[in-house]
Amino acid sequence: MSSSDEKCVCVIVLGGVVVVGGLLVILLPMSFSGLEYYEYGFAKQKSTGSVSVDAVYSVGKHFLGPDYEFKVFQADAHHLTLSRIKAFTSDRLEVQVTVYLQYFLRKSDLPALHKRFDLYYEDVMKNSAVDAVKGAITIYTTRELISERVKVEEDLYKAVRERLGGTCCQSNCKAWKFACSPGCKRKELCTENDKGVFADVRYFQMGQVYIPSDVEERFLRQLTLKEDSEREKLLQKAQVERKITSSQVQKIKNVAQEVREEAQAQSNLIKVTSSANYTVTIESARGQGLTTLYRELRITNQIHKNSFDYLRTLRGLDNVWLTVDFDQRIAGSFGKN
Numbered sequence: 001m002s003s004s005d006e007k008c009v010c011v012i013v014l015g016g017v018v019v020v021g022g023l024l025v026i027l028l029p030m031s032f033s034g035l036e037y038y039e040y041g042f043a044k045q046k047s048t049g050s051v052s053v054d055a056v057y058s059v060g061k062h063f064l065g066p067d068y069e070f071k072v073f074q075a076d077a078h079h080l081t082l083s084r085i086k087a088f089t090s091d092r093l094e095v096q097v098t099v100y101l102q103y104f105l106r107k108s109d110l111p112a113l114h115k116r117f118d119l120y121y122e123d124v125m126k127n128s129a130v131d132a133v134k135g136a137i138t139i140y141t142t143r144e145l146i147s148e149r150v151k152v153e154e155d156l157y158k159a160v161r162e163r164l165g166g167t168c169c170q171s172n173c174k175a176w177k178f179a180c181s182p183g184c185k186r187k188e189l190c191t192e193n194d195k196g197v198f199a200d201v202r203y204f205q206m207g208q209v210y211i212p213s214d215v216e217e218r219f220l221r222q223l224t225l226k227e228d229s230e231r232e233k234l235l236q237k238a239q240v241e242r243k244i245t246s247s248q249v250q251k252i253k254n255v256a257q258e259v260r261e262e263a264q265a266q267s268n269l270i271k272v273t274s275s276a277n278y279t280v281t282i283e284s285a286r287g288q289g290l291t292t293l294y295r296e297l298r299i300t301n302q303i304h305k306n307s308f309d310y311l312r313t314l315r316g317l318d319n320v321w322l323t324v325d326f327d328q329r330i331a332g333s334f335g336k337n
Contacts, residue, residue, distance in 0.1 A: 032061050032062065035057055035072070039070075040105065040110055042055075043055070043068050044068065051071050053114055073114075077203075078102065078105075080129065084096040086134075087133065087134040090138060094212070096209070097137065097208070099156065099204065100205040101201050101205070103165075112195070116198075125197060128197055129160050132164075136156045143219070145209050153205075157206075158181075161201040161204070162181075166190070167181075168187055168190035290309065
């Protein structure tokens with residue numbers, strides 16, 4: 001082979017490498033497809049439109065090939081509002097109820113969901129939830145929808161949960177609260193018909209209940225009468241309490257009056273007794289003092305004793321003044337002279 005031929009071969013090989021490298025640079029990035037955290041996907045061939053359900057892909061970049069892309073399903077919560085669902089109660093009255101629910105597609109059952117509904121599952125979920133709510137309300141009376149709201153909400157949730165999710169136990173019973181609800185069917189014994197429409201209703205809220213206007217007026221009137229009855233009971237109870245309180249106050253006042261009068265009587269008794277004891281003590285002391293005085297002054301004549309005692313008594317009176325009439329004595333003396 002000549003040198004010119006060798007050069008030609010080298011150029012061809014080099015060109016082939018460049019072409020292959022260029023193709024790789026172009027095709028290799030095109031072979032990767034990505035999914036967000038809120039997405040599931042099946043591999044879908046672009047040229048034919050066929051979908052492979054052998055594997056369910058989740059978040060990340062995946063090597064599928066340049067002729068493939070993802071057929072995407074929503075992986076996060078689907079928010080569904082069912083407004084004013086019309087249903088009949090057990091007392092044959094039509095009511096309307098609004099409910100809110102959040103459901104998630106099961107990754108393990110996504111192939112079955114795709115096979116049965118493709119991407120048009122949302123209307124199926126909505127209609128199934130509406131049917132479940134209507135069926136669950138029929139066991140309650142109109143009054144119970146209002147008075148037993150907590151229990152009604154629990155039963156509605158159970159009905160919707162089983163209609164959309166079926167009655168099978170999940171692989172991970174701790175995945176959410178009702179992953180394995182009481183009485184659920186073991187997974188190995190479940191068929192596709194036991195899985196509902198392949199969605200987990202993880203959250204449920206019961207909204208407003210609308211009842212016929214005449215029934216509502218009757219309920220309001222009954223509530224008003226009940227409140228009036230309670231008000232009258234409270235008023236009567238308050239009146240009784242006031243009477244009891246007044247009686248207790250009067251009783252306390254009577255006891256206080258008795259205590260005050262008894263204390264006054266005791267005070268008067270003490271005063272009288274003290275005054276009598278005072279008089280006795282004074283008179284006894286006076287008698288002893290006079291006896292001692294008479295003895296020391298040697299007064300033995302009873303007349304003199306009486307005179308002294310009389311003068312001493314007069315001196316002790318506040319409205320008596322003792323004086324000596326010197327004018328008469330002096331005048332008498334002058335007359336004698």
